[in-house]
Amino acid sequence: NRMYVLAERPKGAPDGKTLRLETAEVPSPGPGQMLLRNEYLSLDPYMRGRMSDAPSYAAPVEIGGVMVGGTVAQVMSSDVAGFETDDWVVAFGGWQDYALSDGTGVINMGKSPDNPSWALGVLGMPGLTAWAGLTQIGQPKEGETLVVAGASGPVGATVGQIGKILGLRVVGIAGGAEKCRHVVDTLGFDECIDYKADKFPKALEAAVPDGIDIYFENVGGAVFDAVMPLLNTSARIPVCGLISQYNATSLPDGPDRMNLLLGTILRKRMTMRGFIVFDDFGHLYPEFAKQMSDWVTKGKIKYREEMIEGLEHAPAAFVGLLDGEAFGKRVVKLSD
Numbered sequence: 001n002r003m004y005v006l007a008e009r010p011k012g013a014p015d016g017k018t019l020r021l022e023t024a025e026v027p028s029p030g031p032g033q034m035l036l037r038n039e040y041l042s043l044d045p046y047m048r049g050r051m052s053d054a055p056s057y058a059a060p061v062e063i064g065g066v067m068v069g070g071t072v073a074q075v076m077s078s079d080v081a082g083f084e085t086d087d088w089v090v091a092f093g094g095w096q097d098y099a100l101s102d103g104t105g106v107i108n109m110g111k112s113p114d115n116p117s118w119a120l121g122v123l124g125m126p127g128l129t130a131w132a133g134l135t136q137i138g139q140p141k142e143g144e145t146l147v148v149a150g151a152s153g154p155v156g157a158t159v160g161q162i163g164k165i166l167g168l169r170v171v172g173i174a175g176g177a178e179k180c181r182h183v184v185d186t187l188g189f190d191e192c193i194d195y196k197a198d199k200f201p202k203a204l205e206a207a208v209p210d211g212i213d214i215y216f217e218n219v220g221g222a223v224f225d226a227v228m229p230l231l232n233t234s235a236r237i238p239v240c241g242l243i244s245q246y247n248a249t250s251l252p253d254g255p256d257r258m259n260l261l262l263g264t265i266l267r268k269r270m271t272m273r274g275f276i277v278f279d280d281f282g283h284l285y286p287e288f289a290k291q292m293s294d295w296v297t298k299g300k301i302k303y304r305e306e307m308i309e310g311l312e313h314a315p316a317a318f319v320g321l322l323d324g325e326a327f328g329k330r331v332v333k334l335s336d
């Protein structure tokens with residue numbers, strides 16, 4: 001069993017020393033357990049938080065512990081009711097070839113699911129994040145303007161496409177011309193603004209002539225600075241993620257804008273609400289799964305995946321994910 005364990009807590013961006021590859025015997029399942037062979041490992045921004053012992057909504061990975069992660073796996077043997085050999089499952093199997101499970105939180109996809117790895121993306125955690133954050137906190141109404149950051153990523157791409165289905169004007173924000181072209185031409189957003197280009201705040205302003213009713217926050221930092229003055233009265237802001245800050249080691253330079261933000265929330269009577277997807281919206285999973293698989297099957301929601309071949313390439317692919325290198329959902333294929 002090959003496994004990546006946390007070797008040291010990164011200061012700033014993770015690097016080659018953060019994770020260490022170890023090998024051990026394939027574990028033997030005990031009574032009430034099943035043995036899973038991980039086929040696909042999801043790479044997600046939240047993993048940076050688990051490498052750190054700063055305060056968070058979830059406990060950090062211990063030094064020497066196997067790095068956590070969502071996986072799509074096949075059941076090798078099972079003493080758990082509802083799971084049999086050769087079933088495909090979505091589990092939390094971690095960065096390793098094999099994992100034991102007692103079935104808690106594991107979803108059975110049956111013997112031959114279509115596109116099993118999509119259960120780590122549009123049909124799984126990032127998809128639920130997009131759908132629940134937008135519908136439950138964003139409270140969209142037809143004709144409103146939605147702006148979503150991280151627009152080419154698994155969450156942002158899904159948020160924007162749902163926004164189009166619900167009759168919103170949708171403006172994405174992404175890094176670079178290629179991602180922006182994809183967001184408009186393939187995903188069908190009305191516009192996409194490159195936050196790395198000159199005059200980004202002006203370009204964003206021009207793209208939202210009626211202001212912003214919903215801002216789906218995935219990134220924070222300079223992007224939020226440009227968004228804030230454009231928010232309308234009664235704007236809703238699902239605060240989903242702040243990826244621009246995950247590797248930060250200190251607060252950014254510049255004037256303290258805390259009271260500018262508080263004043264804006266007050267004057268504009270805005271609602272900003274953070275959420276942690278399974279804690280807040282896990283109970284909506286069945287409704288989400290039904291709706292999203294229908295949209296995906298009908299081609300109303302498109303999905304882009306970047307398959308990384310081999311567990312040994314997972315650490316570098318994760319570092320790149322935090323750096324803007326990913327173009328679509330990054331998934332690692334573990335076995336041949």
Ligand code: NDP
Nearest residue numbers: 045150153154155174175218219241242243244276277324
């Ligand atoms: P993404 O694939 O969108 O994240 C990677 C992308 O983030 C990069 O490709 C890059 O895109 C963008 N990015 C990186 N650095 C910056 C920066 N400094 N400024 C702006 N953008 C940057 O990830 P997901 O779709 O999986 O997740 C999106 C967000 O949602 C993350 O913040 C994640 O933590 C959060 N999340 C929250 C959940 C919750 O329960 N609250 C659940 C799931 C996800 P580009 O090239 O466009 O810059």
